[in-house]
Amino acid sequence: MGVTKEQVESSLKAKLNPSHIEVIDTSGGCGASFVIEIVSEQFEGKRLLERHRIVNAALEEELKEIHALSIKKAVTPEQWKQQQESNQSNSAA
Amino acid sequence: MSQLTSSCYYGMRYLNTVSNGSDTHDGFKPAPKHESSGISLSDVVEQDVKDNPVMIYMKGVPEFPQCGFSSLAVRVLNHYDVPLSARNILEDPELKSAVKAFSHWPTFPQIFIKGEFVGGSDIILNMHQNGELKEKLKDIKPKQ
Numbered sequence: 001m002g003v004t005k006e007q008v009e010s011s012l013k014a015k016l017n018p019s020h021i022e023v024i025d026t027s028g029g030c031g032a033s034f035v036i037e038i039v040s041e042q043f044e045g046k047r048l049l050e051r052h053r054i055v056n057a058a059l060e061e062e063l064k065e066i067h068a069l070s071i072k073k074a075v076t077p078e079q080w081k082q083q084q085e086s087n088q089s090n091s092a093a
Numbered sequence: 094m095s096q097l098t099s100s101c102y103y104g105m106r107y108l109n110t111v112s113n114g115s116d117t118h119d120g121f122k123p124a125p126k127h128e129s130s131g132i133s134l135s136d137v138v139e140q141d142v143k144d145n146p147v148m149i150y151m152k153g154v155p156e157f158p159q160c161g162f163s164s165l166a167v168r169v170l171n172h173y174d175v176p177l178s179a180r181n182i183l184e185d186p187e188l189k190s191a192v193k194a195f196s197h198w199p200t201f202p203q204i205f206i207k208g209e210f211v212g213g214s215d216i217i218l219n220m221h222q223n224g225e226l227k228e229k230l231k232d233i234k235p236k237q
Contacts, residue, residue, distance in 0.1 A: 048219060049212050056199055063199045068162065071215050 002031025033068040134191035145178035
């Protein structure tokens, strides 16, 4: 049995203290493939490569069994807020 | 690899046929160790990323990627008129480990530009969308 969505979520929550997190299992149930969206203050002042490294490190154990990990978003709370606002104004327009 | 083996072989021959002269000391040099433990492969990776301005380690080949993420990365890079060098890590598990150890990155594809590790498919797509990739590739000579 592979990794579950809950395992991925709890590891990320424990290590990155995210203000928003979304983990989607894209493996069709076998637990080998995930898409992640995560908002954390720990990304502050770090470029994308370093942010991905932080997420990879937090999931070191899980990654031994996960075959595909897509980090769609790794943003700071500030960036997240801006993105939410611009999304809203887009859909309102 | 074959070079290492042959230099080792000649070293042995020296030892047997030449009895005098300072050259013979070469015969006493320790034989290269770790030939298959990934050390020489990490040299391969180092050379790859030094010699090729855009280097991708992927699953499959650019003309026929065998994974959606590798395919995405190739499609993004093909937007730009730069030469793309690639190695198929599915064909060589040892190379796969060597690349992972070199970049400290767990997944594939892995893209290196001008010797620098840039990231995987999510990052290359992001850099494509925000214009960073164009900036990074602009001084690379177009492919012939």
